Amino acid sequence: MKAAENATTKHAILDLFGANCTSCSIAIEHLGRKMDGVTDIVVDRGSSTIQLEYNGDQQVLDKLCDFVARLGYEARVKTTD
Numbered sequence: 001m002k003a004a005e006n007a008t009t010k011h012a013i014l015d016l017f018g019a020n021c022t023s024c025s026i027a028i029e030h031l032g033r034k035m036d037g038v039t040d041i042v043v044d045r046g047s048s049t050i051q052l053e054y055n056g057d058q059q060v061l062d063k064l065c066d067f068v069a070r071l072g073y074e075a076r077v078k079t080t081d
Contacts, residue, residue, distance in 0.1 A: 009039055010056040012080040014064070016048045018073040027071060032064060050075060 019028060025043035028050065032041040037060035039053040050068075054060045061077050068075035 008056050009053055010081055012052045012054065012061060013078045014050040014052065014061075014075045015078045016043065016050050016068070016073065016075050019043065019048075019068070019071075020045060024071075024073065028068060028073075031067065035060065035063060035067070038064070049078065 016028075019025060022045070025045055028043050029041050032038055032050075032052075037055040037057050039055070040051075041053070041064075042051040043049075044051060050064070052061075052064065061080070065075045065077070
């Protein structure tokens with residue numbers, strides 16, 4: 001990652017509802033990494049959260065929540081920095 005990109009990278013935690021299996025997690029992570037503005041994404045099934053590193057644009061969070069909804073689950077932003 002370039003220094004300029006690192007300076008603008010933000011972290012968010014999203015609550016995740018309904019995605020309890022391994023294949024659910026893999027699908028969200030795999031397709032989430034392909035989204036513009038996403039640097040890294042990890043689904044933690046134990047805590048039912050999504051850990052997201054992204055470019056700081058609120059639209060990325062909105063698109064991720066919409067994307068998760070299209071898969072049949074629900075994601076809500078819990079915290080951002």
